[in-house]
Structures are given as structure tokens and as C-alpha cells.
Amino acid sequence: MKHADYLRQMLAPLGVYRLEGTCNGGELEAVGAALDGCAAALETVEREMLLTTAEGDGLERIEALLARRPVASVLERRRAALAALLRIGGDSFTLSAINDNLAGCGLNAVASETEEPGVVEVRFPEVPGIPDGFAEMRAIIEDILPCHLEIRYVYWYITWAMLQARFQTWGEIESLGLSWSALEKLVR
Template identity: 65%
Template structure:
């Protein structure tokens, strides 16, 4: 029911609004449209003001508060990534918390400690070679990790044993028309 109809039902018992005439109908329609517009704006404000429900400009406003934008593309992914970035605080530097934050940001990266103090390794599971958008990923990872740590990035490629098992001969590789970059990432 529109606000014009609600106003009509509310004001009908009053004398001047008993009969819906030309002027009273126009007056109520104008006021109803204004109230309908205000309601739409309030609904938009209510939706965009909370991270759990934001879909458009609310997400953009939160992203403006941060140094880096999340790599997620969908509103749901952006909400999840922003929640992960916003919960980073003074106690967010345990290995589990760092990996949780990376996962929450939509990054396919895993941090692990090494035997050397102050050195961590970052791996990209399920992504052979250097991942697409590596420059952006690296900046986000290094923003999340404590700055005193040395970060070693570890990449993985196909091994010669995997090539021999999969193709058998160089002729089979050449028949596939693979470039070296394509071949080194054929780990599956």
C-alpha cells in the first residue's frame, strides 16, 4: 500500500477528506509520493549502513577507510573480505589469525612459519606458478603480516617426473602445442 493510500485511509474520517475530490486526491498523491521517496531512502540507508547487508555505496564507503581494496568481486565476497580486514588488531598476529584474515580477504594464500626466527613462507595452494594479480596480492599480504617479518614466497610447478608420467614423450608435448609457461603449470 502506498503512502497516499495510507493517508487517505487515515484522514477519511475527517470532514474535508470524506470525498476524494480533485484537490484532496492531488494533495494526498503529492504527499504520498514524497513519503514513498523518503521510505526508499531510509530503506537504502538501513541496508547500506551495516556491513552484513551493504551491497553498493555502503561497501564503497567502508573500503575508502582502508589502504587496500579487497580482491573479491561479489558483494558477499566484499563483505566477507572487509569483515576480515576490519577485525585485524593488536592480537591478530598469531599464525592462525593471519591465515584466517588472508582467507577472509578472499586470498588463496597460506602463511607458515619457518625454522628461521622472523621468517615466514607464503604459499598459494591450488595455484601453480605465480598467481594472477600477484602484485596486488603481495601488497595485501604484506599489509596484513607484521612488518618485522621477512616474507619468502613459495611457488610450485610441474616436476620432470610429472611431465614423464603425463606425456611420456616430447612428441606428445609438442602435439599439445604447449608453451613453456603453459607446460610448467600443468600440475593436475
């Protein structure tokens, strides 16, 4: 309901005002339009002030507070990534908290401890080879992981055994017309 209609409904029972086709009616329209504008502005502010509902300016303002921007571009994943970046604090250095933050930032990365003290391995389980946008991912990962740890990045590629199981002859592989780097990532 428009605010002008609401104002008319409030004043009608008084019976004192002529609300249609008069100066009073025009004034109610003008005041109602101004109130409609205020309500729309307040609705936008209310939406953008909460991370869970922000869509544009609110997300950009939160991102401006952080050293890194999230990798995710889809709205829901971007919100989750910002929430994860905002969760990083002094108690975020357990392995599960680190992996939660990595996942929340939209990174398909998993950190794991090694037998060697002070060394952490980071894998990209769903992505064969070096992931696209790795430089940006690396910067975010190195911001999340404690600085005293050495980080080893582990990548995976197709093996000869996988190729032999999937193709009968080398001719089948050549018929695909793949480059060597595309062949290395042909794990699916």
C-alpha cells in the first residue's frame, strides 16, 4: 500500500477533510510520495547492512574493510567467503578452523599437517593441475595460514595407469587433439 493511501485511510474517519481532487488530496499525495521514497531507502539500507542479505554496496563496503577480496563471484558464495574472512581471528588456527575458512572463502583447497613440524600441505582436491586464478588464491591462503608455517602446494595430474585404463591406444588420445597441459588434467 502506498503511504498516500494509508494517510487517506487514517484521515477519512474524521470526516473533516476533502481528500480527493483538492489541495488536501494533493498534499497527501506529495507527503505520501516522500514517505514512499524514505521507505524504499530504508529498505535498501536494511538489506545492505546485513551480510546475509547484502547484494551490492553492502558487500563492497565489507570487502573494503578486508585486505583481500574473496575469489567467489556468485552472490551466495561471495557472502559465505566474506563471512569466512570476517571469522578469521586469533583462535582461527586449528586445522579444522583453517579448512573452514578456506572453504568459506570460496577456495577449493584443503590444508593438512605433515610429519615435518612447521610444514602444512595445501591440496586442491577437485581441481587437477594448478587451479585457474592460483596467484589470487595463494595470496588468500597465505593470509589465512599462520605466517610461521611453511606452505607446500600439492597438485595432481592424470597418471599413466589412468590413461591406460581409459584409452586402448595412443591413437585414441591423439584423436582428441589435446595439448600436453590439457592431457595432464584429463582426469574425469
